[in-house]
Amino acid sequence: xxxxxxxxxxxxxxxxxxxxxxxxxxxxxxxxxxxxxxxxxxxxxxxxxxxxxxxxxxxxxxxxxxxxxxxxxxxxxxxxxxxxxxxxxxxxxxxxxxxxxxxxxxxxxxxxxxxxxxxxxxxxxxxxxxxxxxxxxxxxxxxxxxxxxxxxxxxxxxxxxxxxxxxxxxxxxxxxxxxxxxxxxxxxxxxxxxxxxxxxxxxxxxx
Amino acid sequence: xxxxxxxxxxxxxxxxxxxxxxxxxxxxxxxxxxxxxxxxxxxxxxxxxxxxxxxxxxxxxxxxxxxxxxxxxxxxxxxxxxxxxxxxxxxxxxxxxxxxxxxxxxxxxxxxxxxxxxxxxxxxxxxxxxxxxxxxxxxxxxxxxxxxxxxxxxxxxxxxxxxxxxxxxxxxxxxxxxxxxxxxxxxxxxxxxxxxxxxxxxxxxxxxxxxxxxxxxxxxxxxxxxxxxxxxxxxxxxx
Numbered sequence: 034x035x036x037x038x039x040x041x042x043x044x045x046x047x048x049x050x051x052x053x054x055x056x057x058x059x060x061x062x063x064x065x066x067x068x069x070x071x072x073x074x075x076x077x078x079x080x081x082x083x084x085x086x087x088x089x090x091x092x093x094x095x096x097x098x099x100x101x102x103x104x105x106x107x108x109x110x111x112x113x114x115x116x117x118x119x120x121x122x123x124x125x126x127x128x129x130x131x132x133x134x135x136x137x138x139x140x141x142x143x144x145x146x147x148x149x150x151x152x153x154x155x156x157x158x159x160x161x162x163x164x165x166x167x168x169x170x171x172x173x174x175x176x177x178x179x180x181x182x183x184x185x186x187x188x189x190x191x192x193x194x195x196x197x198x199x200x201x202x203x204x205x206x207x208x209x210x211x212x213x214x215x216x217x218x219x220x221x222x223x224x225x226x227x228x229x230x231x232x233x234x235x236x237x238x239x240x
Numbered sequence: 241x242x243x244x245x246x247x248x249x250x251x252x253x254x255x256x257x258x259x260x261x262x263x264x265x266x267x268x269x270x271x272x273x274x275x276x277x278x279x280x281x282x283x284x285x286x287x288x289x290x291x292x293x294x295x296x297x298x299x300x301x302x303x304x305x306x307x308x309x310x311x312x313x314x315x316x317x318x319x320x321x322x323x324x325x326x327x328x329x330x331x332x333x334x335x336x337x338x339x340x341x342x343x344x345x346x347x348x349x350x351x352x353x354x355x356x357x358x359x360x361x362x363x364x365x366x367x368x369x370x371x372x373x374x375x376x377x378x379x380x381x382x383x384x385x386x387x388x389x390x391x392x393x394x395x396x397x398x399x400x401x402x403x404x405x406x407x408x409x410x411x412x413x414x415x416x417x418x419x420x421x422x423x424x425x426x427x428x429x430x431x432x433x434x435x436x437x438x439x440x441x442x443x444x445x446x447x448x449x450x451x452x453x454x455x456x457x458x459x460x461x462x463x464x465x466x467x468x469x470x471x472x473x474x475x476x477x478x479x
Contacts, residue, residue: 079341080267081419091473096270096466097403097417103268103321104472114415116422116450117267117293118349121342125362127380144365155329155336156320158368163342166362197365 035177035206036223043068045133045174045204054083056124056164058134059102061174065133075111077129079160081120084112101160121160125167132168134161136175136200138190141237143200143212145173146192158195165196177205177234184236186210186217207231216240243409243459244438248279251432251460255397256285259312263348263395263428264292264302265421268321269469271413272301275434275462276399281305289313291348291393291427293341293420295325300467306334315393317341321469340368343390345423351392352426352455359387398428401464402451405435406444409453418450425455432458 036044038061046068049055056077057065066076066087076085078100085100086107094105123129138146145165148158165171179185186203203210208222208231216238222231232239245251262280266272277296280288281304288311295314296303305311306324313335319325328334339347340362350358359377363369364386373389400421403414411433413421425431438461 078416080270081416088472088474090476094468094471094473095415096468097415099268099270099416099469101267103270103469105468105470106472108415114413114418116413116418117341117345117420118423121345125342125346125360152330155326157316157318157338158340159318160341162340162366162368163362166360166364167342194366 034223034225037206039064041174041204041206044209045172046070048133048172048202049074049131053130054128056129056132056168058132058161060135062133062135063102065174077120077123078106079120079124079164081115081117082112084109086112121163124160124163127167127169129168131170131172132164133172133174134164136173136185138185138187138192139173139175139200139203140187140190141212141216143198144190145171145195145200146190148195149193151193161195165199170201171199173200173203175203175205177207184234186235186237188237207234210239213240243457244407245458245460248275248434248460248462249282251434251458252276252279252283255430255432256280256283258285259287260285260396261289261291263393263398263424264290265400265419265424266292266294266301267416267419268294269296269301269467271401271417271419271421272296273399273401273434274301274464275460276432277301277304281308281310284310286310287312289315291315291344291395291424293317293344295319295322297321297469298324300465313337315339315344317344338368345420347390347393348420348423348427351394352423356392357389358392360390361385361387364388393427395428396430398424398431400425400431400433402433402435404437404439404444405433405456405459406439406441406453407459408441409433409456409459410444410449411435411451411453411456412444412448413450422451425451430457431455432460434460434462436464437461
């Protein structure tokens with residue numbers, strides 16, 4: 034059975050190691066925070082915070098305390114605040130160990146597209162280009178296929194890139210793949226998903 | 241020098257003109273200079289270029305200046321929450337220069353720090369890099385990588401929002417409302433700050449000033465709506 038959104042998030046949480054500073058993107062990546070467990074992980078929010086806490090209790094929302102998705106959140110005993118230039122200094126400077134992001138397309142060479150559909154969707158890249166260029170390890174979490182059933186893991190991206198050759202690992206509803214020399218390598222498959230089924234659902238070269 | 245003004249209009253007096261570049265602080269609707277934006281709308285100046293991470297929503301933040309057609313160009317990283325922005329952009333009425341968020345912040349910081357350009361890895365191999373100088377440097381891990389040249393921003397005016405100020409313009413921000421306010425303030429030839437409270441000189445701990453008053457030329461205190469864009473909560477567990 035393919036993984037659900039929650040199971041993909043749980044699988045992504047297994048990527049994180051004790052002591053890491055981590056940035057989680059919007060969508061399924063946000064759910065990863067629910068599966069960190071006892072690991073000593075500090076979440077960065079690129080609008081200017083290390084040590085991001087859970088959503089506040091109703092009535093305790095603070096308009097001065099939001100995450101990069103503009104959602105109200107809380108602080109922790111370890112929290113530090115800083116300005117946007119400092120925030121991206123630590124991202125660009127390689128101080129953040131891992132970013133977990135969503136994607137529209139990933140190519141077999143690690144190219145990532147997740148910010149723009151020309152003529153249609155023009156929201157902007159936010160901090161995604163800085164994150165993929167600066168953090169040590171980039172993990173993409175996304176559905177394996179789009180709503181039309183077409184592979185989102187491609188030989189080449191068709192959409193404008195967020196970063197060139199930046200993705201290290203892809204976690205989809207069908208399995209886990211690494212970007213390696215010559216294409217993608219299957220790391221594992223979701224329960225009851227065969228390697229053949231995963232290959233059949235993938236346009237990118239699997240080595 | 242007297243920095244404190246009674247109203248946002250008075251704090252902006254003589255500073256506004258058509259076709260100017262304004263750097264604005266804030267992230268989403270958090271920490272935006274809402275009183276100064278409203279005063280700019282009332283002034284009627286047009287053809288403005290804003291360096292601002294976001295463009296507000298339809299009826300709040302920079303959105304109110306989009307609705308009144310006073311904005312010619314946005315330099316932003318993310319504008320997804322504003323339907324009027326999208327309409328004007330897709331209809332070609334509004335020019336948009338997308339900047340990666342960290343590049344935008346650093347362009348402001350650099351401008352304020354007297355640095356006209358810097359090289360960054362962000363955006364290499366994407367459409368952001370098109371037309372920009374590429375140069376190879378040895379990176380932090382010793383390997384040679386390609387970087388692109390980005391320009392510092394020198395804004396005609398910076399408008400920011402802080403939590404507290406003293407009369408000399410020393411500013412303290414609160415939680416994630418600091419965001420772009422610090423780099424935006426730095427890159428303005430003139431910076432006007434609106435604050436929730438102006439406190440007596442000497443009552444801010446000098447070790448906890450987030451932005452020294454040298455960057456802040458005018459101040460106004462006022463009441464802020466501080467609208468929440470995405471109200472997310474969790475349930476209290478039953479006792």
